[in-house]
Amino acid sequence: MKKFDAIIIGTGQAGPPLASSLAKNGLQTAIIEKRELGGTCVNTGCTPTKAYVASARRAFIARNSREMGVNIEGHVQVDLKTIKARKDQLIADSHEGLERTFEKEELITLFRGKAVFLDDHTILVNGEELTAEKIFINVGGRPRVPKDFEAVNYLTNRSMLELEEVPKNLVIVGGGYVGLEFAQMFSRFGSEVTILERGSALMKKEDDDIAEAITEIIKESGINVLLNSDCIKAAEKNGEIEVTYNCEAGSKKITTSHLLLAVGRVPNTNDLGLEKTGVELDDHGFIKVNDELQTSVSHIWALGDCNGEGAFTHTAYNDFQIVNSTFYEDRKRKLSDRFPCYAAYIDPPLARVGLDEKQIKAKGIKAKVAEMPMKKVARAKEKGETAGKMKIFIDADTDKILGATFLGTGADEYIHTVIDQMYAGATYQVMRDAVHIHPTVSELIPTMLENLREL
Known part of the structure; x- marks a missing residue:
């Protein structure tokens, strides 16, 4: 049996920085990875998909600039092999960086293989037993595959990124942010x-x-959107996939060469051997954690997607910050300090922080709202990108910002003007009275806040 001071399972966004911190503080640390280094973000999430989004936008601009006075003669060609190669190089660069991080630190030992708990202190990997006084689970999640699709040659976000030819047709099951981006x-x-x-x-x-x-933005993108559809099954037929679905008009069928499933994700906790430990899971398989991300076993922590407390790269990294502060910082971070925030990288993007209107009403909070359609924003009009709107929610009793939802050009960037004020604990008047640069989208945020109405 090999003894370590700490064991980390998984090299997603929380794992490598935690390993480095533990090693710098003198802990002999094992880190285990069964697949590619870097987890979802590096390999099948943020890095590759946003590289594809960038290529797709270039193609869109090339085809749709006539109204801006730019004419491109001839056919705009998309070379998916080149797009994939660029994506693969970005991923390879990240892999190399992580390899160097682990190699240069003498107190970090990388194990390639699947980890399985034998008990609360012991993990089996590649036939070797490892033990430690501190164990950190950072195993991430995977796409959910409904039983009705298990028998067909479906695609997920992982396999979709391995295609080298653009599909003639593509059916996507699921209208969340993953499905819409693809x-x-x-x-x-x-x-x-x-x-x-x-x-x-x-x-x-x-x-x-x-x-x-x-929904209107996606439809106007030329995508066929079939709402109120209950997708009941899929079957292989003559080399293609036949999807049967039920919508308001009755049962229908659609045939496609490629089928992408984007119906949510599940945590990678089902085959870790956690039943041999005291670690508790919720009904969906997520590991239960407290405010410091400790599990029900005091020397085991759960970080990243597997704890069900965010499922984003930025929340996974913040999980590292929370745990690291517990051990090594005077300032103690907690899960309850975090404001939920995320973006969907459609074009234009959606960005969110804190509560939205549905959540505020469900909680019975007395609130006010400021709204601004993008078509009234000078910068958006100048760019020719006026789809969407901005909403900011204010607590009527404290004047604190409850949350914001921005849908429009650049929303994933200027949402941070609100995020920072929320972390500062500022009232909305601070933003209302600020002077922003013209011409920008964010300059309209102070203007919005001059015109609050009761929610």
């Missing part, structure tokens, strides 16, 4: 794309007006 990028690459969504709008967890606006 839908828009492959539509711009040249695929005929159809989205099947069970709800009455895409991104149905958002406020109704935002979900409706997103």
Whole structure:
């Protein structure tokens, strides 16, 4: 049995910085990875998909600049092999960086293989038993695959990124942010794309007006959107995939060469051997954690997607910061200090922080709202990108910012003007009275806040 001071399972966004910190503080640290270094973000999430989004936008601009006075003669060609090669190089660069990080630190030992708990202190990997007084689970998640699709040659976000030819047609099951990002990028690459969504709008967890606006944006992108669809099964037929779905008009079928499943993710906790430990899971398989990310076993922590407390790269990294502060910083961070925030990288992007209108009403909070359609923003008009709107929510009793939802050009960047004020604990008047640069989108945020109305 090999003894370590600490064991980390998984090299996602929380794992490597934690390993480095533990090693710098003198702990002999083992880090285990069964697949590629870097986890979801590096290999199948942020890095590759945003590289594809960038290529797709270039293709869109090349085809759609006539109204801006720019004419491009001839056919705009998309070379998916080149796009993939660029993506692969970005990933390879990240892998090399992580390899160097682990190699240069004498107190870090990298194990390649699958980790399985034998008990609360012992982990089996490649036939070797490892033990430690501190164990950190950072195993991430994977796409959910409904049983009705298990028998067909479906695609996930991972396999979608391995295609080298643009599909002639593509059916996507699911209208969340993963499905929409792939839908828009492959539509711009040249695929005929159809989205099947069970709800009455895409991104149905958002406020109704935002979900409706997103749905219109995606439809105007040339994507076929079939709402109120209950996708019941898929089968192989004559070398293609036949998807049977049920919508308001009755049962229908659609045939496609490629089928992408984007119906959510599940944590990678089912085969870790956690039943041999005292680590508790919730009904969805996520590891239960406290405010410091400790599990029900005091010397085991859970970070990243597997704890169900964020499922984003930035929340995973903050999980590292929380745990690291517990051991080595005077300033102690806590999970409860975090404001939920995220973006969907459709074009234009959606960005969120804190509470939205649905959540505020469900909590019974007395609130006010400021709204601004993008078509009234000078910078958006100048760019020719006026789809979307901005909403900011204010606590009527404290004047503190409860949250914001921005849908529009550059929203994933200027949402941080609100995020920073929320972390500062500032009232909305601080932003209202600020002087922003013209011409920008964010300069309209102070103007918005001059005109609050009761929610």
